[in-house]
Every structure is written in structure tokens, then in C-alpha cells.
Amino acid sequence: MGTVEETGFFQDPPRLRDEWEDDxxxxxxxxxxxxxxxxxxxxxxxxxxxxxxxxxxxxxxxxxxxxxxxxxxxxxxxxxxxxxxxxxxxxxxxxxxxxxxxxxxxxxxxxxxxxxxxxxxxxxxxxxxxxxxxxxxxxxxxxxxxxTLLVHGDRELIDRAVPRLTSRDPATAWTSGQWMTERPGGSDVGRTETVARAEGPLWRLTGTKWFTSAVTADMALTLARPEGNGPGGRGLAMFYVEVRDEQGRLNDLRVLRLKSKLGTRQMPTAELALDGTLAHLVGPPADGTRNxxxxxxxxxxxxxxxxxxxxxxxxxxxxxxxxxxxxxxxxxxxxxxxxxxxxxxxxxxxxxxxxxxxxxxxxxxxxxxxxxxxxxxxxxxxxxxxxxxxxxxxxxxxxxxxxxxxxxxxxxxxxxxxxxxxxQVLPIWEGTTNVLSLDVLRALGGGETLRAYVEEVRRAGAAATSAPLATVAKLAVDAADHAAIWVAQALDAGPQAVQHGARRLSLTLGRALQAALLAAQAQHDLDVHGDGRGVAVAQRFAAEGLDLLEVPGEGRATDAALARDEPLPAPDA
The missing domain is CATH 1.20.140.10 (Butyryl-CoA Dehydrogenase, subunit A, domain 3)
Incomplete structure (x- = not known):
């Protein structure tokens, strides 16, 4: 006869059937x-x-x-x-x-x-x-x-690495790391402290990389500052590093520790010390963040x-x-x-x-x-x-x-x-939400890029011809148009107003295009499959709100006070 803990109700766990057939x-x-x-x-x-x-x-x-x-x-x-x-x-x-x-x-x-x-x-x-x-x-x-190697066109590095990076044979396939984050910089890679010293046609790198994902990789691309270069991102250069030599010995680097992380625990992430690590320059010896x-x-x-x-x-x-x-x-x-x-x-x-x-x-x-x-x-x-x-x-x-x-x-x-x-790592690595919002501002350039983006929203929305989907598409286009107007107004209000609203701008642009694309997909599903599920999805998404923008500069002083925990005047009666 079973014990109490062996009898009674047991919940069946969730199961996957087929991730292609069910999607x-x-x-x-x-x-x-x-x-x-x-x-x-x-x-x-x-x-x-x-x-x-x-x-x-x-x-x-x-x-x-x-x-x-x-x-x-x-x-x-x-x-x-x-x-x-x-x-x-x-x-x-x-x-x-x-x-x-x-x-x-x-x-x-x-x-x-x-x-x-x-x-x-x-x-x-x-x-x-x-x-x-x-x-x-x-x-x-x-x-x-x-x-990156293909874009920069270094034939020696392309011939050596790219066939391995793109191989289907596990015995010969390589993986790559990306070593950018350092203690002073974080997202501000322009503060990189790793120094690069020329040694003939090659370079030696010395410094500490505070966060390197997939340290078991065969090679990595990294940033370092060639001796004599100026500060900031323009003074950095990009380098190709092979982690170990033909005998399996580390390339003059030490793994200081593996990081203890909230998530992605299955993947080895390490802190590295580069002690004269042999490296190849990729591209020019400057403008590394661009390269x-x-x-x-x-x-x-x-x-x-x-x-x-x-x-x-x-x-x-x-x-x-x-x-x-x-x-x-x-x-x-x-x-x-x-x-x-x-x-x-x-x-x-x-x-x-x-x-x-x-x-x-x-x-x-x-x-x-x-x-x-x-x-x-x-x-x-x-x-x-x-x-x-x-x-x-x-x-x-x-x-x-x-x-x-x-x-x-x-x-x-x-x-x-x-x-x-x-x-939780997805809004953090490869640039936090705020860092990427600043990148969005840089991408706007003289305004042509934003105009092209608004046209993209309009193009996607134009595919939605049924009445309920046309309504969703109009909401998407209205949000994108407002984003373009907001940028012009914010620029007039000054750089602080632009930066204050950058996150709301970025999310409005994202949600506007999402709504337009959902409407286009839903129209296709109606026309080809006679299925209205996509219509419901598009409508529900749009109902959550697409336009998150405020008047440029509105609330900036209040946010500054709240962030610093400073007193605010009493509101007018």
C-alpha cells in the first residue's frame, strides 16, 4: 500500500508536441x-x-x-x-x-x-x-x-575563420565570442581601458574584459585602444583574437572567474585578463565602435x-x-x-x-x-x-x-x-533599452531615415483593406506620423527634451510598425484562409495603445526631481 505522498492527485506537467506544427x-x-x-x-x-x-x-x-x-x-x-x-x-x-x-x-x-x-x-x-x-x-x-569579417574584407582572416564560423561539420565548426564590456564602461565602450601594442604585423592586448559571453568560443572580436590613440570610441580599434593556439594553450589570457548570473546560467560567461594576448587588427586602427x-x-x-x-x-x-x-x-x-x-x-x-x-x-x-x-x-x-x-x-x-x-x-x-x-537579459545585453533609444536618435540623422520608417508603416498598413483592419492600420500610421511631428518639436525644444522622450519615441515607432504588420498579416489570413483570428490579434494589440509620446519636455523637471529625490513645489489648487 502506498504512502500518503505516493497517492492522491498529481498534476500533469505541460508538454510540447511539435514546435513547427503548433506554431x-x-x-x-x-x-x-x-x-x-x-x-x-x-x-x-x-x-x-x-x-x-x-x-x-x-x-x-x-x-x-x-x-x-x-x-x-x-x-x-x-x-x-x-x-x-x-x-x-x-x-x-x-x-x-x-x-x-x-x-x-x-x-x-x-x-x-x-x-x-x-x-x-x-x-x-x-x-x-x-x-x-x-x-x-x-x-x-x-x-x-x-x-563583420566579410564586411571588412581582410582576405587572410576571411579565409581562416569564415569557413569555420559557417561550417555544418561539428568537428570543424567554430563559435565566436564578443569581448566589449569593461569595468569603467559598460554600455559606454568609449571608456575601454584595454591597450593594444603593435608587434610587427600583429598586436598584443593588455587589459580586463569584465563580461565575456561564451568563453568557450574558438575566437572573439574585441575592442582595444592602440597606444597613442585618443580617448573615446574613435580612439578604439577592433581586433580578431583566437582563444587558444594549435596545442590548446590559452592565448596569453586568464579566465579570472565565471560570472554568477540571474539567468543564462547554462552558458559560460567569464571575466578575462588579457596579458599580451596576440591579436589581428580588423579594419583601420581607429573608429572601433563603428567598425x-x-x-x-x-x-x-x-x-x-x-x-x-x-x-x-x-x-x-x-x-x-x-x-x-x-x-x-x-x-x-x-x-x-x-x-x-x-x-x-x-x-x-x-x-x-x-x-x-x-x-x-x-x-x-x-x-x-x-x-x-x-x-x-x-x-x-x-x-x-x-x-x-x-x-x-x-x-x-x-x-x-x-x-x-x-x-x-x-x-x-x-x-x-x-x-x-x-x-530578463534580452533588454540588457547588446544595449539596454535606454542605450538603444539613444541609438534610435542617432539613426534619425537629418530626418530622411525617419521619413522612410513612416513610409514603411504606411506601406504595411496599406495591405489592410477590410474595414476593421483598415482602422488598425490608420491608428498605426497616425502614431508614426505623430512620432515624426514630435521629433521636430522636440528638436526645437532642445537636446534635453529629445533625450528625455527617446524611450517613448522608440517604443511608439516599434508599436506602430507592429500594429501595421499585424494588420497586413491578418488581411492575408482573411484572404487566403478565411480566418479572422489575425484580425482579433491586430485589434487587441492596437487597443493596448500605440502612441506613447508626451509633449516634448513635459514632465522633464518632475522626473529629474523624482530621480534625485528632491522636493517639488505644491501644485496649484
Whole structure:
């Protein structure tokens, strides 16, 4: 006879069935965005990845969520020699093999489908990411490194590194790191202290990198200040570093410690000391922050796609659980209040997916040489807007998803809290929301970029011809038009007013385009499938509010006082 704890009711956990078959939003988007012949060719690989994401990859990823399987630093060997080896669990290496073999990076560089190759690649990444134990992070930096080396055109480095960075063979494939953050600078990389000294055609780097993701990578791109260069970002240069030599010895660097983080615990993140690390200069010996921009273009896009895929995973698990969970004399999925919560999660997911993949489309067109000048302008502004908008949505969505499980969402070994822990990094790395808002201001330039962006919102909205969707599209265009007016007014009010409203401006631009894209997708679903679900999604998203702008400068003095905890005068009666 069983004991008390072995009998009675046991709740079934949430389960994934098939991440491709069950993701209607991704299927419908790709059916609209890809030519029919390309769509037919890429779907089998996506179906395979969707199945893996719900089965083997998910199982391996869950084992990596166990603290016993987190990365460990072994600084010395048995005889006292410094080795600084970072040990990872076998599941991490299995996940890596799947990524390389299925071309999660390679697909974007093989260019089998021309301008559509990036869509194929990022659809693979989207399906792969939530079950990857954050192996998507080194893949993002690998992708970014390959693009950066190709952009700068150093044939020696391209021939040596790019075939490895884009390989499908796990035995030869490399991953890349990105070593930018230092103690004085953080997001202000212009304060970088690492010094570069020329040694013949090569360089030696000396300094400390305070936060380096994926320290197990084979190479990295990093910033350092060549001796004699001036201060700030213009005085920096970009360098290519191989982490170990042919014998496996570290390249004159030490792993000081692994970081203890809120999330992304599955991935080794380290503090490094560079002690004369041998490096190759990439590009000119100055303007390093500008030269590394191609890396950020790609990694920020990965961040946005990761955000959309994380929202999808939270929704998928919460929806399945709601069907299994009996509460208040019925299934949770049948309770109107819980239905409203799941509907909200769906809206956030589909809005993020549309924005992220529109940026992917434009990147693919740009790399294929078919983007118009207007599309290139849109892409420059869209990248920071997309990253910051989807990053905030991902955290809010993960929090709601956990709450949908009640107490079970707070228990670590359900593998649910990892959704929120890992989502929280998305508004932080590759530029915080405020840093990216300042990047949005820089991207506005003389105004042509903003005009191109508003035209992009208008173009997407024009596809919505049915009455309810045309209403959504008008709200989107009105918000984008107001953003353009606001910028002109804020510039007249002065730089402090512009900066004070930069976050609201950026989020308004993001939400306006999300609403227009949702309306365009919903019109397609109506026309092709006779399905009105997309209409409801677009309407609900628009009803949340698109225009977040205030009068330029309004509230700036109040915010300054509240931030500093200073007294404010009593309001007039």
C-alpha cells in the first residue's frame, strides 16, 4: 500500500508536441513572406527542427537547467599548471552539434535562396532557441563575427575563420565570442581601458574584459585602444583574437572567474585578463565602435528573434497546461479570465514575431544587394527599435506565462522559471533599452531615415483593406506620423527634451510598425484562409495603445526631481 505522498492527485506537467506544427503564427508568416517554391523547399528543415525542439533538444536543455550541470571553471591541472578550462555538460555539446548540422548559422551564408536565406536561417534559429540552453547566444556572436569579417574584407582572416564560423561539420565548426564590456564602461565602450601594442604585423592586448559571453568560443572580436590613440570610441580599434593556439594553450589570457548570473546560467560567461594576448587588427586602427557595428546588427537581430521565440514557448506551455489543469470545477482553459491572459500572451508573441522577422527580411535583401535605399534607411532605424521593443515584451510575457502556472511557475525543477530568468537579459545585453533609444536618435540623422520608417508603416498598413483592419492600420500610421511631428518639436525644444522622450519615441515607432504588420498579416489570413483570428490579434494589440509620446519636455523637471529625490513645489489648487 502506498504512502500518503505516493497517492492522491498529481498534476500533469505541460508538454510540447511539435514546435513547427503548433506554431500557426510562424507558418502563416512564412507562407506570406516566401515565394511558394522557396517555402516548399525550406519547410522540411523547419519541420525537422520543430520536432527536435519539442523532443531531444528540450530534454537536453532541461538537464542543463540543473545547477549540477552548469559550467565550471578548472583553473589548474593536477600538476599545478594553469589551464583555465571551462567544463560544460555533455548536453551542451549535443545541442551544439544539432545547431551546426542543421545550419542554424550556415544557412544564412550558403545563400541557397538568395534574399530569402536569412528568413530561412532565422526561422531555424527561432525554433531552435527555446530548447537550446542558450546555445543561441554563441551562435548569434558567431553569425555576427562572420558578417563583420566579410564586411571588412581582410582576405587572410576571411579565409581562416569564415569557413569555420559557417561550417555544418561539428568537428570543424567554430563559435565566436564578443569581448566589449569593461569595468569603467559598460554600455559606454568609449571608456575601454584595454591597450593594444603593435608587434610587427600583429598586436598584443593588455587589459580586463569584465563580461565575456561564451568563453568557450574558438575566437572573439574585441575592442582595444592602440597606444597613442585618443580617448573615446574613435580612439578604439577592433581586433580578431583566437582563444587558444594549435596545442590548446590559452592565448596569453586568464579566465579570472565565471560570472554568477540571474539567468543564462547554462552558458559560460567569464571575466578575462588579457596579458599580451596576440591579436589581428580588423579594419583601420581607429573608429572601433563603428567598425564593430556589423556584429551588433546581427546580434541585436538574434536578440529580437530570441525574444519572439521565448514568448512563443511561454504561450505554448501555458496553453497546454491550461488544458490539463482542473480548477474551480473545470479546465483552466475554459475560464474566461484565464482565456484573456492566454489571448494577451498570443498577441505579444505575434507582434514580436512580425517586427523581428520584418527586420530579418530587410537584412536578407540588403545582403543580397536588392534592397532599395529606402529599405536600407528603414533597416538602420528598425534594428534598435526592434531589439528594444521585443526585449521589453519578452520580459512581460515571460512573467505572465509563469503566473499562469501558479506556484508551479515558481519552482525551479519544473523548468519554468528559466523562461523569466533568461528573458530578463534580452533588454540588457547588446544595449539596454535606454542605450538603444539613444541609438534610435542617432539613426534619425537629418530626418530622411525617419521619413522612410513612416513610409514603411504606411506601406504595411496599406495591405489592410477590410474595414476593421483598415482602422488598425490608420491608428498605426497616425502614431508614426505623430512620432515624426514630435521629433521636430522636440528638436526645437532642445537636446534635453529629445533625450528625455527617446524611450517613448522608440517604443511608439516599434508599436506602430507592429500594429501595421499585424494588420497586413491578418488581411492575408482573411484572404487566403478565411480566418479572422489575425484580425482579433491586430485589434487587441492596437487597443493596448500605440502612441506613447508626451509633449516634448513635459514632465522633464518632475522626473529629474523624482530621480534625485528632491522636493517639488505644491501644485496649484
Amino acid at each position: 500557426l503564427a510562424l507558418q502563416r508568416y512564412l507562407a506570406r513572406a516566401l515565394p511558394p517554391d522557396v517555402h516548399a523547399e525550406v519547410v522540411p528543415s523547419l519541420a525537422e527542427m520543430g520536432h527536435l525542439a519539442a523532443t531531444d533538444l528540450k530534454a537536453w536543455s532541461d538537464t542543463m537547467d540543473d545547477p549540477a550541470n552548469e559550467p565550471r571553471l578548472r583553473p589548474f591541472d593536477a600538476w599545478g599548471r594553469r589551464v583555465d578550462e571551462v567544463e560544460t555538460a555533455p548536453a551542451w555539446r549535443r545541442i551544439a552539434d544539432v545547431a551546426h548540422e542543421r545550419g542554424v548559422v550556415a544557412t544564412g551564408y550558403e545563400r541557397t535562396h538568395g534574399e530569402h536565406s536569412r528568413l530561412h536561417q532565422f526561422a531555424l534559429a527561432y525554433l531552435f532557441n527555446p530548447s537550446s540552453a542558450l546555445y543561441s547566444c554563441p551562435l548569434a556572436m558567431t553569425d555576427g563575427a562572420a558578417k 564593430i557595428a556589423p556584429m551588433l546588427t546581427v546580434t541585436r537581430l538574434w536578440n529580437a528573434v530570441t525574444a519572439a521565440s521565448g514568448l512563443r514557448r511561454g504561450l505554448a506551455l501555458a496553453r497546454d497546461y491550461a488544458r490539463r489543469r482542473e480548477a474551480f470545477e473545470g479546465a483552466l482553459i475554459d475560464r474566461p479570465l484565464h482565456q484573456a491572459t492566454l489571448a494577451w500572451l498570443r498577441v505579444q508573441h505575434e507582434a514580436s514575431l512580425q517586427l523581428a522577422f520584418r527586420a530579418v527580411e530587410l537584412l536578407g535583401r540588403d545582403e543580397a544587394g536588392v534592397a532599395t535605399e529606402r529599405e536600407q534607411q528603414v533597416l538602420r532605424l528598425l534594428l534598435p527599435v526592434t531589439k528594444l521593443t521585443t526585449g521589453k515584451q519578452a520580459v512581460a510575457g515571460a512573467s505572465e506565462a509563469l503566473e499562469a502556472f501558479g506556484g508551479a511557475g515558481y519552482i525551479e525543477d519544473t523548468h519554468l522559471p528559466v523562461l523569466l530568468r533568461d528573458a
